[in-house]
Amino acid sequence: MHPSRITPYCLALIGLLSIFTASAQEKDATTAPVPEAAMSQTTHKARINGDTIKYSVHAGDIHLKDKDGKPTASVFSISYLREDVDNRAERPLLFVFNGGPGSSSVWMHMGLFGPKRVVLPSDASKVGAPPYPIKNNPDSLLDMADLVFIDPVGTGYSKPLGETEGKAFWGVKEDAQALAEFVRLYITKHKRWNSPKYLAGESYGTTRAAAMVGELQEGWGSIDLNGVMLISSILDFQTGDFTDGNDLPYLTFLPTYAATAWYHDAIPNKAQYDSLGSFLSEVKDFALGEYASVLLKGDLASDDSKASVVDALHAYTGLDKTYIEQTDMRINEFYFMKELLRDRGDVVGRLDSRYLGEDEVQVSSSFEADPSSYAIDGAYTAALQHYMATELDVLREEKYNVLSGDVFRNWNWQIGNSARGQGFLAMTPTLSRAMRQNKDFRIFVANGYYDLATPFFATEYSMNHHGIDKDRLTMKYYEAGHMMYIHQPSLEQLTEDLRQFLSSAN
Structure with missing residues (x-):
């Protein structure tokens, strides 16, 4: 077609086709080719x-x-x-x-x-x-x-x-x-x-x-x-999600709070128990009995019943009674990790509460990072990468995702209804x-x-x-x-x- 014979309609059509072509080329360019499935095989022996x-x-x-x-x-x-x-x-x-x-x-x-x-x-x-x-x-x-x-x-x-x-x-x-x-x-x-x-x-x-x-x-x-x-x-x-209206986690977490306080010598009367097992048996009985009853009753619980629960929670966790009262006897896990050893300047780990860490801000309500996570992450990451490269013949430049935030943030929790x-x-x-x-x-x-x-x-x-x-x-x-x-x-x-x-x- 002679340039002088190109009409506005043709120009528009050519422009539209150019957009479609560029879009298709861009899509093809962004769709990575499917790589071959790679597999290495090595032989070993071990005791x-x-x-x-x-x-x-x-x-x-x-x-x-x-x-x-x-x-x-x-x-x-x-x-x-x-x-x-x-x-x-x-x-x-x-x-x-x-x-x-x-x-x-x-x-x-x-x-x-x-x-x-x-x-x-x-x-x-x-x-x-x-x-x-x-x-x-x-x-x-x-x-x-x-x-x-x-x-x-x-x-x-x-x-x-x-x-x-x-x-x-x-x-x-x-x-x-x-x-x-x-x-x-x-x-x-x-x-x-x-x-x-x-x-x-x-x-x-x-x-x-x-x-x-x-x-x-x-x-x-x-x-x-x-x-x-x-x-x-x-x-x-x-059993594990602290959400408004759900009292169950306050019961299910309590024995672990108690075990953590036991480990760090934070409970007031540790010497009266023969072992961790006997101590936790008593805590579990309390959680399923008196504690569950008071949480279920809410405002219907008597002042004496509430006071008794506060005393018991103090005995089992070492937390200050005033703090327990201010939480309405409902202690969130992240608050507990920060509060338990606040007077010592320590926070306890979440994955493993034996671990201790120190936060820059001592007065915050929860820790800045989990001490039991940052204590072990680097070691496991380095160990696996070294092992794969030196013994399993797996050496890839792409990142090995130890823990992906993208996966967690985009997780679909729905199953059925x-x-x-x-x-x-x-x-x-x-x-x-x-x-x-x-x-x-x-x-x-x-x-x-x-x-x-x-x-x-x-x-x-x-x-x-x-x-x-x-x-x-x-x-x-x-x-x-x-x-x-x-x-x-x-x-x-x-x-x-x-x-x-x-x-x-x-």
């Missing part, structure tokens, strides 16, 4: 539980795909397979993950289950800068079971692919469906459909484990499980249903006395409701915090308890 065993490590990606076979996500995992076994098909298989939501599996990998672990001081003293001791883990369960450490999408090296966004995987149900599909793909690729299978989760990972049980076991074509291992569990969020903000998420009924539908399904629960993130009494509350079969439930307690395996005596007892749990399977 575990008194025996020298040979094993292989498979570290890399498995792609999840949609119904049309198009990759939607790359899930990074590190699996340990013992080589000197006669019948792999009947060997137990543990799928392990942490929580957050938004956490990679670094903590359980390098702290509890893996054949290598980073060793931190058992007494909750400050850790500091590298180098950190990375040692063989003679307490690993690799002698008894093969281990698969999974990083959910958005954590570790796991990521969405193509045009799929991370939000497609960031939710209670979305996450459980994705990891259930990973399990299906893994047992298919490794010919492990008939192996005994367990899920092992920590913190929100216990919520994830329960949700995955529902995805795997319910419906036709199910993948039945032998059990779950719940480390520092949170299943029913009403229940949303966390509109009625509390409850996963214990799913585990109870799993027990009714699978006669061999068992539950192991590990609780830390000094865990202010997922208090042990909240877990007891959950396990005493919803019809859990107590004959197939194992509850254990350790004098440490959320990651009780940091404490060497607790690590040794925990692994012994886990071995007993695995070996007692029918």
